[in-house]
Amino acid sequence: MGGQYRITGDKYPRMRRPRRRGKLVVLTVASVAVLGVGGWGTLQLIDVFTGGGDSASAAGTKACSAVASPAASPAAAGKALPRPGTITVNVLNATTRGGLAQKTADELKKRGFRIGEVANAPAAYDKKVKGTGVLLGPAAALDTALPVLGTQLAGAERRTDPARKGVELDLIIGDGFRGLTAKADADLALTSLADPKPTPASKKNC
Template identity: 35%
Template sequence: MSTTTDSPPVRRRKDRRPVPPLVFLLVLALAALGVWWKVLTDESNRAEADEAACATAEAAPPSLDPTTLSVRVFNATDRAGLAQEVAAQLQSRGFVVEEIANDPSEREVTGTGEVRHGPRGEDAARYLALFLPGAGTFLDTRATAQVDLVIGPDFTELASPEQVAATLSPIASAEAACSE
């Protein structure tokens, strides 16, 4: 005997595992982890770049007012009148030139020249060196802030005001970034 019913036969329930939702949540968690990793590494790279900019700004020559600098111009070459010519150019740019002469020291100057200064003239010397690219520096024992610009045998010309401004422009930007 067979009996028929109106309802379909009951199927046995299979144990289904929620695999697709778990995979989706795992992918979502990995994506969030990747985003946070990128944010944190970008922040550390930005902090390192800021530190490097600040170090560059600290090591860079300061932007000074030339009228506050006391400069002596010495000629260490065989070309007559070179110290007078360079001193006139420096004066036209606002520097206070106190003495113009041949180099009175026994030092041998090579290259484009040399900037001599004492401990108190460190900033002035770094600023003045911008006007004589390739010049070396010499620290002596003088107690004043006076700086000597000694012209060497490879001297051709002073840096133009535009070249000096171009050198100081990135430095000012770095200093501004460091103060924030």
Template identity: 40%
Template sequence: MLTPQGLKGKQFRITGTSYPRLGPPPRRGRRVLMVVGSLLALALIALGGVQVVDIFTGKAKHGAAQACASAHPSGHPAAAGKPLAAPSPGAPASGSAPAGAGASAAPSALGSPLPGVTAAPQPQTVTVNVLNSTDKAGLAKNTADELKKRGFTVGKVGNAPSALQKKVPGSAVLVAGQSGAGGAALLGAQVAGASTMADQRTDGSVDFVIGDGYTALLDPTAAASALAEALKPSPTPSPVPGSC
């Protein structure tokens, strides 16, 4: 061992089996942080274990079911009516209802939408009133003759009421009561772009109101395909996990 000159080496000689500590002594704060971190890690592990147990035991599904039940007190989700088609933008909102199958006037105050149907009646059981709301002469008669060839029972043929004149921009508007929903679906398949409206009549007659966009009826093959597509039940969407 080297010692400074002039000093006795024995006074600075290291003896024994242990060496002096060369680094700073450990701080107490570090130990406290390590203990706190360990406790937090254990708490997170315990929380994760509880959630895994809940998933496998079905407690989460039970809680979701209770939430859905509280959202719908009756126990069943609210069901909305399914209209056959949206009302035409130019169709009026009110008018007088026809008194019978052979008479027709402007649609009455609209009630609930026409219900969806999965079956259509035979054409001969449907009485249709063909009304022309355009300024093109002869449309109502020609359309009525074609519908008669297809088996429909034709009622009134003529001009539409003044409340509908030149106010149907689409191809046609089919107006019927709740009992005429099937007939409206059958007639709606005969013309492309037709819409339906519900009024307060109690019979099964249907008003075929020709609009400005009308040109002709679909050919029978295309009409049959359109009817089959319209009668298909709407698919029920699969519930999203966690939703009511």
């Protein structure tokens, strides 16, 4: 080109390449993330090998202990259970169905229990027992004779009367009564009551 815009000399203006700031930012963020994940993993390993999870372990131990402990029973508590032959049962009918008391008394006698009075229930219970039945006895029978009799009538309510004298029990038949527990099942329940087995802990809960 001629004129005043002629370029002279051997140096030419150079164009600088645009700086890649975006890549630098991405690389920086990625580096921080990798370091953070690595540090978290290291802390987890330290907790595992140094017992950092003591609180969780203690909680797990308590849960396992609760599962493994069997329910308290008269035998486990050191109380001797009476044999059926030493328990006298009064069989009382609180329903409008006739003959239930005698039939039930006969079956209990076959199973080894002593039978006392066989009659209709007193006014306090007559036609007022909606469930299977009520087992009633003195306070001393709560953890001894009542559980033994309870094996013969599953679902019966157990009650004690502190003012009651003697050792006899009452089996009061209610509207929901359909018969005594099957003998095989009653015998099994009686055996379990006399010699309870601890429930094994579940591995899933430990």
